[in-house]
Amino acid sequence: MLPTQNPQDVLNDESRQFALLVNSVTDYAIYMLDKNGTIQTWNPGGQRIKGYDAAEVIGTNFSRFYLPNEVAEGMPARNLRTAAEEGRYVAEGWRLRKDGSRFHASVVIDPIWVDGQLLGFAKITRDITERFEANEKLLKTQQSLFQAQKMEAIGKLTLGLAHDFNNLLAIIVNCLDLVAVRVKDPVVSRLVDTALRAAERGALLTRQLLTFGRGQPLAHEALDLGTVLAEMKSLLQRSAGESIEVAMEAEPGLPTLYLDKSQLESAILNLVCNSRDAMPTGGHVRITAAMQRISDPSVSEAGPRTCACLRVTDDGEGIPTDQQARVFEPFFTTKPVGRGSGLGLSQVFGFTTQSGGFPLLTSEPGKGTAITLCFPVSEP
Ligand SMILES: Nc1ncnc2c1ncn2[C@@H]1O[C@H](COP(=O)(O)OP(=O)(O)O)[C@@H](O)[C@H]1O
Ligand SMILES: [Mg+2]
Known part of the structure; x- marks a missing residue:
């Protein structure tokens, strides 16, 4: 507490001026450390940002603000050494508040030299969590926009190729049919059969590509997810x-969806086969159908929508x-x-987006994967 004094006298006294300045700052933690990092002074900014009052921290080591793993690595002492040797330590990083929560800190440590002797350090910490999180969010939004644009571009390219390819295959199949009618030689018939089978596989492939490019006409029908799963x-x-x-669970009372049944079944089968491939020594697949409020990650700033969600979860390799x-x-x-075509999830993606929904992937290497098909439903 400052004793009552003429305000003008206070402002003329240099050491008072500094005390006033430091004690009026609440946006920055400004404090002094001795050579070993023991806290010598504290200000309201320190209290506001880190949650401790002066009596709790003065006399203790500043390493208490660091994360435990950083303390174990000797980071606090190293930072002081850097400040002493290089004249300053500047960094950003996560620090701990009294309540154990983390904040993103911008930190400056300056050494205090008097007559060539290191007396201690001046330390300034600012809480930049908000800016940091805003930047992270921006970065994420940019990435998802880029991802959406990339899928759009690949989709267009695939669609064009698949259409052309389909037309070529149609000509090949027609010609082979004509050859089969005209030539009765058994050897030729066998060759024609083989060629036709290959053309059919090609046609299947192009159908999958058309699905990814959202160029496959969908036959919508009224469906109940629980019934589809049970079947x-x-x-x-x-x-x-x-x-x-394989375990399944469908929430009762799910709304009727209008989807292409055979495409939906292919998508579920593709997901389950992927889960199987990710668990060569066995495991669990859980399929659930439930209502959930969820946002489309590829649309930045889109709020959560009520969706009917079909989720396939496994505890595979992730x-x-x-x-x-x-x-x-x-x-x-x-x-x-021979084992993977790389077209399973593109079918899932194409079908879901063409049906007005979006797929959602969460996966943790070593723990498992969950893929959710989200179909927004209009809210009552
Ligand atoms: N449940 C899953 N667990 C682990 N990896 C998966 C899972 N689902 C998909 N993947 C990965 O995604 C890739 C692409 O899947 P997909 O499009 O179905 O093609 P394919 O199964 O023919 O490789 C797979 O090769 C695999 O690496
Ligand atoms: Mg697959």
């Missing part, structure tokens, strides 16, 4: 194999973080030739 139960369990347990943005692209596969 598929034995097929899914068979596809998953014996070492994998997807490495750097691959997560690519798994919906056509032909992206990590499986050996």
Whole structure:
């Protein structure tokens, strides 16, 4: 407490001026440390940002503000050394408040030299959590916009290619049919059959590509997710194999959805097969259908919407973080030739988006993966 004094006298006294200045600042923690990092002074900014009052911190080491792993690595003492040796330490990082919560700090440490002797350090900390989080959010928005644009571009390219390819395949199939009618030689018939089968596989491939490019006409019908799942139960369990347990649960009272049933079934099967491939030694697949409020991550600033969500969760190997943005692209596969076409999730993506929904991926390497098909429903 400053004793009552003529305000003008206070302002003329230099040391008082500094005390006043430091004690009026609440946006910055400004305090002094001795050579070993023991806190010598404290200001209201320190109290506001870190939550401690002066009596709690003066005399204790400033390393208490660091995260435990950073203390274990010797970071607080190292930062003081850097300040002493290089004349200043400037950094940003996470620090701890009294209540254990974290804040993003901008930190400056200056050494205090008197007559060539290191007396201690002046330390200024600012809470820049808001700015940091705003930047992170901006970065994320930019990334999801980029991702959406990339999928759009690949979709257009794929669609164009698939259309042309389909037309070529139609000509090949027609000609082969004509050859089969005209030539009765059994050897030629066999060759024609083989060629036709290959053309059919090509046609299947182009259909999947058309689905990804959202160029496949959808046959909407009124569906109940619970019924669709129940009908598929034995097929899914068979596809998953014996070492994998498939469980399903549909919330009662789900709204009727208007979707293409065969595309929906393909999507569910694709998801379950991916889960199976991710659990070579067995595990669990859980399929749920439930209402949820959820936002489309590819639309920045979109608020949550009420969606009917179909989710396939497994406890398999998960997807490495750097691959997560690519798994919906056509032909992206990590499986050996012959095992993966890379078209499963692109079918899932194309079908879901063409149906007015969006897919959502969460995956943790080593723990498992969940893919959710979200179909927004109009709110009552
Ligand atoms: N449930 C999952 N667990 C782990 N990885 C997955 C899962 N689902 C998809 N993936 C990854 O995404 C890739 C693309 O999947 P997909 O489009 O179905 O193609 P494919 O299964 O033919 O490789 C897979 O190769 C795999 O790396
Ligand atoms: Mg697949």
